[in-house]
Amino acid sequence: MxxxxxxxxxxxxxxxxxxxxxxxxxxxxxxxxxxxxxxxxxxxxxxxxxxxxxxxxGLVNTHAHSPMVLMRGLGGDLPLLRWLREAMWPAEAKLKPADIRTGQLLGAVEMLRNGVTTSAEMYFHGEQLVDAVLAAGSRVLFGAAIMDLPGLPWRPMTDEITRWIDADGLRFGPHERIELSYGPHSAYILTPEALGEVADEARDRGALLQIHVAESPEEDLAQRESHGSVPRLLEAAGVLGGRVLSAHSVHLTPEDVRIYAKHGVGIAHCPGSNTKLASGIAPLRSYLDAGVAVGLGTDGPASNDDLDLFEEARLAALLSRVTTLDATAMRAADALLLATRGGAAALGRDDLGALEPGRxxxxxxxxxxxxxxxxxxxxxxxxxxxxxxxxxxxxxxxxxxxxxxxxxxxxxxTRVDRHEAQAGVREVAKRLR
CATH class of the missing domain: 2.30.40.10 (Urease, subunit C, domain 1)
Structure with missing residues (x-):
């Protein structure tokens, strides 16, 4: 070529x-x-x-749940925890493995048409999701969602992604379009001991670990009471030290930011989802000033409700300016770099996010x-x-x-008929309502 x-x-x-x-x-x-x-x-x-x-x-989407195009618009006026419990989780319980491919295929099409060539996805049924990405021709870092809920024990989920990495390698597919990673959901879903064990598996393989952190003020009250903050819990549990991506990370203290900078943790900043769900506004400028690698994420298209990283860049810049009352806090150039080079750095990928020889x-x-x-x-x-x-x-x-x-x-x-992909989502969505 x-x-x-x-x-x-x-x-x-x-x-x-x-x-x-x-x-x-x-x-x-x-x-x-x-x-x-x-x-x-x-x-x-x-x-x-x-x-x-x-x-x-190509733009780098550092945090997404793209198969959730299947649930776009459900519970759109609920706050985060009610939105999860009343709208998302009941709908997701009806999903079949093939539905994940249907949703991811349209998500990949939408992102490519928006200039997004890479997305870090946390979801289930990875084989279906990966197959959709390969069909569309985009790129993905698939984080196998790991949870500990009744009927969903965390260890088999962890063992499954470990076996896959050991069998196929960390990156594979045409031009390394696929990278596998671990996706422990959060510190309020998994115990510190479980998180530490998942992190050990990821570190042993050089794999990325994707985790939701401090998205809303209410979600992790018990964890903050016991450890002071979720980043302190993650540090004490031995989660930090490898490739770690902290999604959302809205409510971090200055000490939390120092912990992240010390351990090289990347942050996926999701201003669209966080404002729509009234989760808060992350102090982006303070993260960057501390030397933390920050990229942009759309989060799921049921909470945003699009997969438009240019829009996230604009929102990130606008919110940074208004929260600091400083029109110079985030320039257009800064915001563009968040969507490209910054996202690659947050994911620990030096082969994406810039037009430079070797990438x-x-x-x-x-x-x-x-x-x-x-x-x-x-x-x-x-x-x-x-x-x-x-x-x-x-x-x-x-x-x-x-x-x-x-x-x-x-x-x-060029590879997928958009109208057929939309029709596929429409059929599945009827069953999820």
Whole structure:
């Protein structure tokens, strides 16, 4: 595979959030081989494709439950714990394994059309979920949901994902599209001892551990009373120290943030879901200032209710500004990096989230034939980034490549018929109501 994409603007999402003009992105065997101005580009023997507008890395969704497209809109006006107990868990109890594939397939289609090429999913029936991702051509870090409830003991769930990793490896599939991980739900569902044992399994295999932490003030009162905070509980239980992703993490103390920084814990910031469920607003700026890796997550499409990471970036920036009363607290460039490079760092993946040599060629093309860019592409770098983040978002995502393979063309997925995927979800949803 040899492909050169040439565009008026390329956003490699390096730490400085540079804007490259009249630039190329070279793809060789699914990975980025070169990024830079066309005038400085090496000779290239492969296909050269001219695109208008902007090229940027595929967005990285650090926390999702995408099969929940099947329950989108249920209990939409309930607070978190009632929403779970009265709407979500009863509906999920009716799910069949094949339903997970149906839901994930449409979720993957929706994300790809929104420029999201990678998602970290915590859910059940991993074989079905992974099959849907491979069909769509996207990328996933599947976290096998591990819970300890009546009829759902935690140890068999843990043993199942351990056996899968030991059999197939941590990453597999075309261009390593699949990564397996552990998904212990939370400290209020699992005991500290169970959490510690799951973490040991993950660390032994270099696997990511995904866990919900401090999403709402009410969920973990007993854990905070016994340990002071959930991060302190996780540290005492030996959960921290490997690759750990703390989802939501809205209600953290300064000490909690220091614990996370000490152990290299990543945070999945989910502003859309957290505001819709009135769970609170995470102090994002303080996390970043402490050196904690932060990415953005949509959470489930039944609590958000979309899979739009551009929208999460806007919300993250807006909420950071208004909670600090500082219009400089989060720039457009900062928010874009959260959705790309920051998300990859939070997941412990240095092969995603940026257009840099050696990383996977997950690329998004944003068309600029839009009123948002009427001021022209010769505007300043800051103005162009502002127009992309504040005024454009997903509506101008035109083409998407994963490992250099085109999976969205002219706004529609190339591998999956969107209308058929929507019809499949519609049939399952009738049974869940």
């Amino acid at each position: 040899l492909l050169r994409l040439h565009a008026p603007l390329v956003l490699p999402c390096d730490p400085e959030c540079s804007v490259l003009r009249d630039a190329v992105v070279d793809v060789v065997d699914g990975r980025i081989a070169h990024v830079g101005p066309r005038a400085d580009a090496p000779e290239f023997a492969g296909e050269v494709r001219e695109v208008t507008g902007i090229l940027l890395p 996977w060629a997950d690329i998004v093309h944003v068309d600029v034939d839009d009123p948002a860019f009427a001021t022209g592409l010769d505007a300043s770098d800051d103005q162009l980034l502002a127009n992309l983040l504040w005024a454009t978002g997903t509506r101008r995502v035109k083409d998407v490549w994963v490992a250099g393979e085109q999976v969205v063309e002219a706004g529609e997925t």
